[in-house]
Amino acid sequence: MQILKPLRAYFNFNATQADNQENILASLMVMAWVVEARDPYTGGHLWRVSRFAQLIANKAGISEIETAKIAIGGFLHDLGKVGIPDAILSKKDKLTDEEYAVIKTHPEIGKRxxxxxxxxxxxxxxxxxxxxxxxGRGYPSGLRREKIPVVARIIGVCDAFDAMTSTRPYRQGMPIIKALSIIKENLGTQFDPEFGEILLQLENSEELSHIVGHSDEGIPLHECLMCGPTIVVQSNxxxxDLAYCRACQSEYKLEVETGKGKFKxxxxxxxGSAEDLIAKPDLMLISRLINSSAKAIHHIK
Known part of the structure; x- marks a missing residue:
């Protein structure tokens, strides 16, 4: 299958609609990406959770098709945050109990x-x-381990791990080893013991370090001088090129580091102007994930 030319010229779907399921999934993924972009401190979160989840599923021996579904679920898991007000989603301080109650509605919003x-x-x-x-102390339904589907158990571990290792306005991201120690302390209560243990086994591998702090394969988040790691550089x-911090609107120029082939x-x-700061989804990244998940897409029951 070819890459979806970038996503059928950004949703002017044609091509006889032969790849209709991929087109529909593309629209969901672009929506999820735009929802993520509303919070400048979560750049790359969906990609990272998807990659962590895929990594754990592979290590657990889960089938190729189910692993692809888990990767898709990882990218789409926060879709319901589209219904959370910006004032809460992008708040720079810790949430109040009332605000946290609003955040906790996003799984149900996504389901609807x-x-x-x-x-x-x-x-x-x-x-x-x-x-x-x-x-059984999670939300929205207070399900216990045996009632929670495998995909949700895996993504729950990955979502929390990425939150702990990512920087927020009110705190620095934790080192990998500290985040893993918290997961270890809470296996069987907050985190699924089987899949949490698989993540722990990756502590000294390079696989985690190549995902933590990145927004795509081999592309780290870049530092805004004022706000920290908020600048997402797209794969193309x-x-x-110019890039922007969506927290303070500062403009940055991309420069290739000689001999390294990477940007600074x-x-x-x-x-940045209002137009500069419009969220522009990474169509190449989304196309790659759809291509790698093609078998799962065509095995929908």
Whole structure:
């Protein structure tokens, strides 16, 4: 299958609709990406959770098709945050109890969004149950371990691990070893013991370090001088392109580091315009994930 030219020229779907399921999934993934972009401190979160989940599923010996579904679920798991107000989603301080209660509605919002959707079976369990915990103290339904689907158990571990290792306005991201120690202390209560243990076994591998702090394969988040790691560089970026911190609107120029083939970002001193700051989904990244998940898409029951 070819890459979906980038996503059928950004949703002007044609091509005889032969790849209709991929087109529909593409629209869901772009929506999820745009929802993520509303919070400048969660850049790359969906990609990272998807990659962590795929890694754990592979190590657990889960079938190729089910692993692909888990990767899709990882990318779509926060779709319901589209219904959370910006004032809460992007708040720079810790949430109040009342605000946290609003955040906790996002699994149910996501489930309602997918009701009757032709691809619902690919992601509804991941979206609606990734905050359930083995001890029954999770949300929205307080399910216990045996009632929580495998995809939600895996994504629950991955979502928490990424949250702990990612920087927020009120705290620095934890080192990998510290985040893993917290997961170890809470196996069987907050985190699924089987899949949490698989993540722990990766402590000294390079596989985790190549995902933590990145927004795509081999592409780290870049540092805004004022806000920290908030600058997402897309996979099709070129030397001289401009990138923006969506927290403070500062403009940066991408410069290739000689001999390394990687970018560094240099502040221009300017601020991005409203047009510059419009969330532009990474169509190449989404196309790659759809291509790698093709078998799962075509095995929907």
């Amino acid at each position: 969004m997918l009701a009757g959707h032709p691809l619902s079976s690919l992601a509804v369990d991941a979206i609606s149950m990734h905050h359930e915990t083995p001890d 970026a070129k030397n001289g 970002v240099a502040p221009t001193g300017a601020k």
